[in-house]
Amino acid sequence: MSKKKALLVLNGEFDLNKKELELIIQKEGIDFIIAVDGGSNKLRKLELLPDLIIGDLDSITEENKAHFKKKKVKIIKHPVEKDQTDSEIAVDYCKENNFEQLYLTAALGGRIDQQLANLNLLEYIYEIDLEARIISDRIEIAIIDQKKKFLAKEGYRLSLIPQSSTVRGLSIKGCKYNLINQDIFRSQSRGISNLIESEQAEVRLKSGLLIYVLEKLK
Structure with missing residues (x-):
């Protein structure tokens, strides 16, 4: 349904x-x-x-x-x-x-x-x-609480902004700057201005909330 x-x-x-x-x-x-x-x-x-x-x-x-x-x-x-x-x-x-x-x-x-x-x-x-x-x-914004796949978004800018004070176990693949099981913090700017470089990109986290900003570049 x-x-x-x-x-x-x-x-x-x-x-x-x-x-x-x-x-x-x-x-x-x-x-x-x-x-x-x-x-x-x-x-x-x-x-x-x-x-x-x-x-x-x-x-x-x-x-x-x-x-x-x-x-x-x-x-x-x-x-x-x-x-x-x-x-x-x-x-x-x-x-x-x-x-x-x-x-x-x-x-x-x-x-x-x-x-x-x-x-x-x-x-x-x-x-x-x-x-x-x-x-x-040109912009899409939403929350990620576990995982999110981005399909056919090669060349888009992707920013990840912690909505909770700490996001634990963040992994990013398919982007210019990938991560494996890293913690990031709301008070820092670690997730800003990444770039999707693959036909499929993926964001996963173990706990916390992220806001993603997906932007189509001119």
């Missing part, structure tokens, strides 16, 4: 055009599109309809709000003063509605505090037993 998948369009920098976004939706088999507050403005520019708009609605324009209401898009409004970001509220909605794989776009750029919160949101998603990837035109 296939997993339910949702695309979350956040309010950071958005570098995908309509064709690219539709291709991702088709390729990944995404079932549901959620505009997280100001993400709805980005979808309006692309002339795409979300299945849901959620958040405190302090970023969506009144014109776009009226447009989506006319199109019968479901809107869930939360108070402006709250203990969660709109993105976290959207993730909780996905959990409550049995989505298992999440794709986050427009999660980078813009306000630095929101960008950091979105990166840490990956760990929250992991903690509630969902899978997630941040995607953009």
Whole structure:
């Protein structure tokens, strides 16, 4: 049985055009599109309809709000003063509605505090037993807790950033700088700016959490 998948369009920098976004939706088999507050403005520019708009609605324009209401898009409004970001509220909605794989776009750029919160949101998603990837035109970001294979990514830059204080038993193969059973630490920059050199690269670790940043170089 296939997993339910949702695309979350956040309010950071958005570098995908309509064709690219539709291709991702088709390729990944995404079932549901959620505009997280100001993400709805980005979808309006692309002339795409979300299945849901959620958040405190302090970023969506009144014109776009009226447009989506006319199109019968479901809107869930939360108070402006709250203990969660709109993105976290959207993730909780996905959990409550049995989505298992999440794709986050427009999660980078813009306000630095929101960008950091979105990166840490990956760990929250992991903690509630969902899978997630941040995607953009050239960048993919996600968590590794045991192993990850990268296929047909030769020439991509790969950075590994400890999310836990220590990542133990890290092994890397298929890259310019490979490792065998090494510990790396969040306070150091050991895993930054590697380069995939093989048709298949692999990262394995014995304990801890890593955030990987996979970047297609120009």
